[in-house]
Amino acid sequence: MSQLSRRSALGASATALAGLTLTAFARPNGPPGPPSAGHDNRAHSPEGHGHTPTQPKPFDEFFKGRRIQGAPSQHEGHHGVGYSVRIDGRELHVMRNADGTWISVVNHYETFAGPRAVARAAVVELQGAQLVPLL
Structure with a gap:
């Protein structure tokens, strides 16, 4: 009777794992069927993101003693219509x-649901400091 060595067990495990991984990536994308409970049936945007983004509503409020404002901007970038966020009248790049x-230059490693949340998080992070212009 042959005994299973550590080397052969490790090799067999690695082969099985590689086979499962390749099988998962090689699944064919068949024709679309009826929508299921987890299927997103919204129309795809031209960018191919699977959703049509909506423009956030403007806001103007005081948060922790700072005035934060947000509104659609006049300039259009390659991402569509822009959105401008200001803290005490100074632009926060979002x-x-x-x-x-959404992200900002102040919190660029943390994402937020909308520009108002980005502005509030920036106020907290600034701890009273003023924004400086982006060069």
């Missing part, structure tokens, strides 16, 4: 990600 979340 960007919308492909998944619909």
Whole structure:
């Protein structure tokens, strides 16, 4: 009777794992069927993100003693109509990600649901400091 060595067991496990991984990536995309409970049936945007982004509503409020404002901007970038966020009248550079979340130069490693949340997080992060212009 042969005994299973560590080397052959590790090799067999690695082969099985590689086969499962390749099988998962090689599944054919068949014709679309009826929508299921987890299927997103919304129309696809021209960018191919699977959703049609909506423009956030303007806001103007005081948060922790700072005035934060947000509104659609007049300039259009390659991502569509822009959105301007200001803290005490100074522009906070914000960007919308492909998944619909927002980031800013102050919190560029953390995503937020909208520009108001980005502005509030920036106020907290600034701890009273003023924004400086982006060069």
